[in-house]
Amino acid sequence: MKFRIRFSPIPLVIMAFILLGYKDLLPVLALAPLAFFSYFFGTIFLVVIIGFLVYYKVGGIEGLLLVALALIFVESAYLDRENAPREHYLIVAVAALLAIPTYVLIAGLSIFMPKFEVTAIAVLILISLYLFSRMVTSD
């Protein structure tokens, strides 16, 4: 098992700082160190944090930012182990944080197009997710 830490603590520290405002979510951080050891534990950490956010209804830009930071942290821990070049960290951070403008766009659309309800957007995301999964896993 490879173990190397370079840049991955940065998103973790930011996330911990944000989580200080959400006492209910703080226990999630107990799982975070496991992500340094393997990617599998990292994904468990990610699932748990999404579960907590859904359960405690912490959504909006803050919820999304927390998921994005958790994802950046998990991916950075992987890149640390692989001794990846710095630009890869940047690409991961940009890709994950692109979710925020996307959310803002969706939220904006729901205001300006009343018929186009949030449910429809959720279904749209689900369908695109399904198609995307098919595309990724097909040989």
Place this chain on the structure above:
Amino acid sequence: MREFYPTGKALQLLLALWLGVLMAFFALRWDMIYLTLPVIWLFFIAVAFFKPKLEVKIERILPHDRILEGEIIEVKLVVKSNERIPSLKITEDVPEGLEVVEGSKEFLLSLKRDEVRELSYKIKVRRGVHEFSKIKMSYQDPFGFFKKDRQLELYDELIGVPLIEDVITPYSTKGTKITVGPLPSPRIGEGVEFHAIREYQPGDPFKVINWKATAKIGKIMSNEYESERKVDVVIVLDAGYLGANVIDYSVRAAASLMLDCLKNGTSFGLLLSESVPLWARVDYGKRHFFKCVDLLSTAKPDKNNLIAYQVEHLIRTRFPANAQIIYVSPLVSEESRKALKMMYHYGYKTIVISPDPYSALKPKSNEEDLAIKILDLRRKAYLRKLSSYALIIDWDVTKPLKTAIAEVVRL
């Protein structure tokens, strides 16, 4: 082989994504599905911007196509990329008989567009024909989500030729060919070996007149000399599996003898006795020598050895009459001993170079040492029995062949 496929890491993240979706639905907070957006974006970026075409050209450079066995050579791979590849793994398909002694057959590199990179590794060449057939390339995107494998057909052949020692070919026959050579011949003619004195015949050159005998007898007397001629040499190599541990020595001996024949201008042929016998007809010259060396390079121990049958068939159809046969065999199988008797019965003069298979073994225990000694004694008894059929050179492979020949044959 799948060309483009997700890695275990991608599947784990995808599973996390679906679990997130399910949690949102089961908690009746389906609108919070947007929390999965960062993961979707990451996948999208990886697929959209880091899906490679693997436009790479690779060239393999070998220093030479024929290399002496045991030598260490450097194999170079020149890689040229026509696109930017952040992470490319190249695996060279090193043939089984070659041993990588320096560097690795796997390379991990990052290439810019139009970048040319030279990679190298060193291998120790063993005897045989070694075929490089392909190079495997594996691309992994920077995030480790997807893999793309490609196999590049890149054929190169490397022949590990046997080591050659400077030896003198032993002969047990006289020169029978018309051409002048190193062997005494039954014919009388020009030569250096004195044969007899006879009365001067018109046409004899003055230099052959024996003036002392002329003065004594009162008639003009001339010296007669033995002419020196060549003989065809046929090398028979026994590749039986019982002598597998000395086959390399047998091959080296055969190659060394052929080189000596080449130097003397003697014609030689080769029978490599494997399950399918390889026969190189008797011929002269460098080209023929290299052809035989290439045949020898391919020699490998064979289980289905029918050497006696093969020798009998070739004696009847291909072996030149009165040829000198040099039989390279450890003489440990019944078949190989039968082959020797066959050569004798067909009237061929044979010299056996018999590499001792037990001299190459290093016993690890007293019991093993005793077993080797018993087997060696049995072999020696066979050699004694067979010595009436041919001149046998029992070669302890820890010593040079030259010494073994000199111990038996007065050169």
